[in-house]
Amino acid sequence: MDLKDETLKLSIVVPVYRSASILPVLVQQVQEVMVNEGLSDAFELILVNDAGPDNSWDVIRSLAETHKFIRGINLRKNAGQHNAIMAGFNHVRGRIVAVMDDDLQHPPSALIDIMRALEEGHDVCYTKYLNRQHAGWKQAGSRFNDYVATLLLGxxxxxxxxxxxxxxxEIVDEIIKYDGPYTYIDGLILDVTQSITSVDIVHQARHEGESNYNLRRLLSLWLKMATSFSILPLRFATYMGFALAALSLVMVVFVVVAKFLHPEYPPGWASLIAVILFIGGVQTLCIGMVGEYLGRTYLKLNRRQQFIIGSTTWGRRAG
Structure with a gap:
């Protein structure tokens, strides 16, 4: 990790994926905001190329040659948004560290409001969108994720x-101590501090193109949160096992009593198959939960890396 530079007030980490055409506009807008606030020499913009299929890295290198505040990191293979952010966190030098997307839906002007909120004494400041521009299915997924985070992560x-x-x-310094391969930044933040606030911002339309997040990636993010920072799913499986055992006992008593009282009852083939399928489905679900935990533990014990850096704009670094 780079040594802390006390002359820098702000480090901005941006994970980059398929955003070659957007990056020049992003850099221009961030620079304008910082210059207007008198921070032109007190910030850095760390662009982490997550091994996308376009020429984003070439654009980052070109921008770094003409803007001294830009520092680029190129990952050898796609690591995912949160792991790419961790790569940036390991090289920040400012006293405040911000994270924003590369699609310009996050207005750079809001960086000033976030910094002021932290100057009031809070450790972390999130943003709350006044008018979300995401698709309906994604908003529904976010609401579900929000509910699960409240339940699992407190x-x-x-x-x-x-x-x-x-x-x-200081919060970033604690976060990067995590060395597991499945990083969930918000879970790490909630593990580190309770001093959290938020500011309202206007959510802008994506500058161009479509979001890189799809249902599969959102599900993967949910699994990281559920299995990396909580054992509640395992407890759920245990409780479900107890509940099924109790239900089975009740059903056995019911069937025996019913047979004695009504010997003419025909065998219940349909109900038997339904019960077997239900119990089998629950067992498969519980085994899957246990397997997810074991798989992640296996990969961590084998020291799977969060990210592999191929090169940087200030020199080469082998991963």
Whole structure:
């Protein structure tokens, strides 16, 4: 990790994936905001190329040559948004660290409001969208994710876990101590501090193209949260086992009593098959939960890396 540079007030980490055409506009807008606030020499913009299929890395290198505040990191293979952010966290130098997306849906002007919220004494500041521009299915998924985070991680009710946020450098120093391969930044934040606030921002339309997040990636993110920071799913499986055992005992008693009282009852083939399928489905679900935990434990014990850095704009670094 780079040494802390006390002259820098702000480090901005942006995971980049298929955004070659958007990056110049993003850099221009961030620079304008920082210059207007008198911070032109007190910030850095860390662009982490997550091994996308376009020429984003070439664009980052070109921008770094003409803007001294840009530092680029190129990953050898796609690591995912949260692991790419961890790569950036390991190289930040500012006293405040912000995270924002590369699609310009997060207005750079809001960086100032977030910084002021942290200057009031909070450790972390999230953003809350006043007018979300995401598709309906994605908003529904976010609401479900919000409910699960409250249940599993102890997230304060009403706090929206936005990808646009900022935190004190001390929080980042604690977060990067996590060395597991399945990173969930918000879960790590909630593990580190309770001093969290939020500010309202206007959610802008995507500058161009479509979101890189799909249902599969959202499900993968949910699994990271559920299995990396809580054992509640395992407890759920245990409780379900107890409940099924109790239900089975009740059904056995019911069937025996019914047979004695009504010997003429025909054998219940349909109900028997339904019960077998139900119990089999629950057993498969529980085994899957256990397997998910074991698989993640196996990969961590084998020291699977969060990310592999191929090169940087300030030199080469082998991963």
């Amino acid at each position: 997230k304060p009710k009403g706090l929206y876990l936005s990808s646009f946020k900022a935190m004190r450098r």
